[in-house]
């Protein structure tokens with residue numbers, strides 16, 4: 110199958126209406142989208158990504174009016190967050206209605222929903238009369254794509270179209286917040302900081318990462334990984350330790366190594382670092398090196414989500 114890469118929204122809508130998959134841009138990362146209400150279409154998403162069916166998908170909507178079609182209730186705290194952060198990188202886990210197929214939610218009684226902020230994604234969603242299930246458009250376990258080319262490098266031939274919306278502005282996946290129980294709980298740190306959420310709804314729980322947590326497999330310990338082993342720690346020490354080997358370095362603000370050292374944000378800006386993270390990991394992964402060395406960034410705001418991805422990408 111030849112994969113078309115284009116910004117043609119009408120073509121994307123036609124393909125989706127016909128039950129095909131289309132990779133779509135969002136403000137976080139590119140998603141591999143299909144009709145969320147059509148089980149065979151959802152099955153294609155799992156197959157194209159080589160994703161285990163116990164890992165549920167996020168449902169994307171284009172307008173707030175449709176939310177009640179898919180969930181049984183929207184608690185007050187969720188509604189407050191929606192008013193402030195939607196459209197945007199915040200996914201809410203809510204109790205689902207039966208129109209949402211079991212395959213989307215891996216049989217759970219809850220569904221993860223978000224309204225993406227990318228203008229092309231929103232326009233596309235509003236042309237369709239169904240919501241889009243869309244995981245990140247990468248093979249299961251690999252780094253998420255933040256450009257159309259990243260998607261093409263890995264899913265080329267497997268899907269008919271990649272809707273090109275340019276590089277993703279946020280660069281990290283959405284924050285996932287479980288609002289289905291009385292105590293709100295962050296299941297995945299992401300594009301909206303936990304601090305910003307807590308300003309609106311007060312203290313929230315934060316789920317621990319675990320390799321055996323069935324309710325949030327995106328939290329699997331070995332996720333978002335480059336193929337080359339990544340070592341997270343003090344770059345100077347690691348460079349010394351691996352002095353006999355070919356290495357690449359991913360650092361926050363400053364350079365530690367003459368060659369193959371990418372800097373996430375020379376001005377120390379966490380939003381810029383988030384934007385660069387996945388693209389830089391891919392670049393380093395493609396170099397002729399044995400190991401990638403990386404350092405954590407300040408553990409505040411978006412830095413928590415960046416560190417979360419770095420830890421999962423790293424060798425334990």
Ligand code: TXA
Nearest residue numbers: 137140165166219220221244245282283324325326327
């Ligand atoms: O920014 C994003 O969220 C991107 C873009 C494309 O929207 N999507 C994304 O999807 O990151 P994915 O499939 O890579 O990660 C979705 C995560 C999974 O880890 C899954 O476990 C969790 O959402 N999830 C989905 N439904 C859930 C549910 N009902 N309860 C708990 N976690 C859920």
Ligand code: MG
Nearest residue numbers: 244245253327
């Ligand atoms: Mg993913």
